[in-house]
Amino acid sequence: MDSITQAALGASIAGSIAGKTLGRSALLTGALLGTLPDLDVIIDYGSAVANFTQHRGFSHSLLVLMPVSFLIAWGLWRWKPLLGYGRWLALVGLILVTHPLLDAFTTYGTQLFWPFGQPVAVSSIFIIDPLYTLPLLAGCIAFLYQPPAARVINAGLTLSTLYLAWTLAAQQTVMERIRPVLAQAGLEQAQLLVQPMPFNTLLWRVTAVTPEQRAEAVVGLLDGDTGPSLEYFPRRPDLAQAVTGFPEAERLAWFTHGFVQYQQAGQHILATDIRLGIPGAHPFTFTLAQDSGQGWQPVTSARAPRPPLNREALPLLWQRITGETPVLCLATLSVPPQGGSC
Incomplete structure (x- = not known):
């Protein structure tokens, strides 16, 4: 925290x-x-x-x-x-x-x-x-x-602890809601991460990953009967294979439990922790390897600049929390046309 x-x-x-x-x-x-x-x-x-x-x-x-x-x-x-x-x-x-x-x-x-x-x-x-x-x-x-102020300070500790318990209950509710959707999409065996969107526990981000792709969804506890909508993002298993055995790549995969997205930028392989932030605004991206002309070679990792925060999208989060906006596209942090999907 x-x-x-x-x-x-x-x-x-x-x-x-x-x-x-x-x-x-x-x-x-x-x-x-x-x-x-x-x-x-x-x-x-x-x-x-x-x-x-x-x-x-x-x-x-x-x-x-x-x-x-x-x-x-x-x-x-x-x-x-x-x-x-x-x-x-x-x-x-x-x-x-x-x-x-x-x-x-x-x-x-x-x-x-x-x-x-x-x-x-x-x-x-x-x-x-x-x-x-x-x-x-x-x-x-x-x-x-x-x-x-013993009563007030103890009440604060009690309320914060109860709220922490609530976060577990809310997370479990979202998991139960998303599992049938993932099963229908053939992702029942995918590695799953369910976490709250910024500053609240009413709106949750779901990430399911396989070696070839990952699916993302935004699920709100106030969504009513609206079913979650999945967005798909390709992965690069070829780049993951290229850095296999590189100490820093292995360390990053260990730390993130495998929630890493690889991409090629010129002569470099970059790795992004896709758990943190949201698609398009992940704060932790690292340079792991460089093409030496004879194949990929490990380099001392450096962190890429943090992407800017899209402040114009913050009101959309509130609209999505309240259910006013039934669908929020994570890739663009935008609302699709009425009746459309991401």
């Missing part, structure tokens, strides 16, 4: 556990601890793909954060012994553990068990979701105004 949300979550947990004892300083302590795991972004791992895939790595691993909690709690206890070591440990441990757990609900991926296993990505909440964050901020504001 975004830094504001993580800071608000950490501050809320600290206020709930230690607000009566530490006062307003509990919020600052919790906010700082809540952003601590994300400081890994300052590390340069030597290439664009490495920086992309190492983020949310060791600093988000439960196997690292749990033992580190004991050390940080001991240091804070020596600093302010007014709060017992047990409560410091509960405060630090909960904040450091909930940070990666919350991140795991997003699509990016969180290496909860680094250095073992693949990243965990539940994909039930967008990286910025006001309905999750606002209850936490409300509790923190109430605490600052009149500490310890």
